[in-house]
Amino acid sequence: xxxxxxxxxxxxxxxxxxxxxxxxxxxxxxxxxxxxxxxxxxxxxxxxxxxxxxxxxxxxxxxxxxxxxxxxxxxxxxxxxxxxxxxxxxxxxxxxxxxxxxxxxxxxxxxxxxxxxxxxxxxxxxxxxxxxxxxxxxxxxxxxxxxxxxxxxxxxxxxxxxxxxxxxxxxxxxxxxxxxxxxxxxxxxxxxxxxxxxxxxxxxxxxxxxxxxxxxxxxxxxxxxxxxxxxxxxxxxxxxxxxxxxxxxxxxxxxxxxxxxxxxxxx
Numbered sequence: 001x002x003x004x005x006x007x008x009x010x011x012x013x014x015x016x017x018x019x020x021x022x023x024x025x026x027x028x029x030x031x032x033x034x035x036x037x038x039x040x041x042x043x044x045x046x047x048x049x050x051x052x053x054x055x056x057x058x059x060x061x062x063x064x065x066x067x068x069x070x071x072x073x074x075x076x077x078x079x080x081x082x083x084x085x086x087x088x089x090x091x092x093x094x095x096x097x098x099x100x101x102x103x104x105x106x107x108x109x110x111x112x113x114x115x116x117x118x119x120x121x122x123x124x125x126x127x128x129x130x131x132x133x134x135x136x137x138x139x140x141x142x143x144x145x146x147x148x149x150x151x152x153x154x155x156x157x158x159x160x161x162x163x164x165x166x167x168x169x170x171x172x173x174x175x176x177x178x179x180x181x182x183x184x185x186x187x188x189x190x191x192x193x194x195x196x197x198x199x200x201x202x203x204x205x206x207x208x209x210x211x212x213x214x215x216x217x218x219x220x221x222x223x224x225x226x227x228x229x230x231x232x233x234x235x236x237x238x239x240x241x242x243x244x245x246x247x248x249x250x251x252x253x254x255x256x257x258x259x260x261x262x263x264x265x266x267x
Contacts, residue, residue, distance in 0.1 A: 003028040004055040010124035013103060015198040016064035017052040018210055019245055024075040027250040034125055034137055036144030065099055080191040091185045094192035102170050103199040108163035110202050111152035113224040123214045174233040189244045197240040204234040206241035209248055
C-alpha cells in the first residue's frame, strides 16, 4: 500500500512533511489540491479540512507535527529528533512554538499580499494544472478569495499587524540563536531547524524545486519580501536547505479530481 501525501504544492506546513519524507528517503505519492476546493475531499478523507494529510499505508495522519512523529517512529534513520532527551525536548518545544505562532504569522504576512494577486497565487498552487483547470480555478477565485482571506487571517487588520510584528521578531531571534553552532539545538540538524527553515522558506526563496518562488513575481509580493530577503535568518534558511534538504526523489505526482489538480509526473 502506497504512502500518499495530500498537500498544497506551495505551502510551508506541507513543506515540513515533504522535507521529512525526502530526508528519510520514503517513496511516496503526492496529491496536490487547490485552496478552497480542497475542503470537501480532505474532510472526507481525514475528518478535518487542513493539509498536509499523510496516508501512511492506510493510517491517516493529519498535521505536520503528527506526520513528522509518525515518520520518525516508522523510519528512525536518519532521525530528526535529537538522541539526547534534553535536546529532544528543546527541539520539540521549538517545533511546537513554530507551528502555533511563527508559521501562522508568516502565512498571514504572505497572504496579505497574495490574496490580491489571483494569477500569481494560481501559479503557486496550480503550476502543474492543465489549462482548463487553471481557467476553472481562476474563474472561481472571487468565491475562493473570501475563504482564503479568512482562513489565513488577513481579514482583520489588527491580526495582520500583529503577524508582521511576530515575523520580524522571529527573524531576529533565529539569527541570534544559530550564531554559535549554526543550529537551533546543539550542534546538529534536527526537527527544530527543519521546522523553522520550512516555515520561513517562502521568504528565503531557497534554491529547491519544492519551495522555489515562481517568476515573474508581482510588484506587491516583491515589495513584501524585499525588506527581509537579506536578513541573516533567511541566509541561514537558505544554508539549511542547501545542506539538509534532499532533492525531490522517489516521488510520483498523481492525477486527481474533486478539489485536487493533476500535477503531471514527478522526478
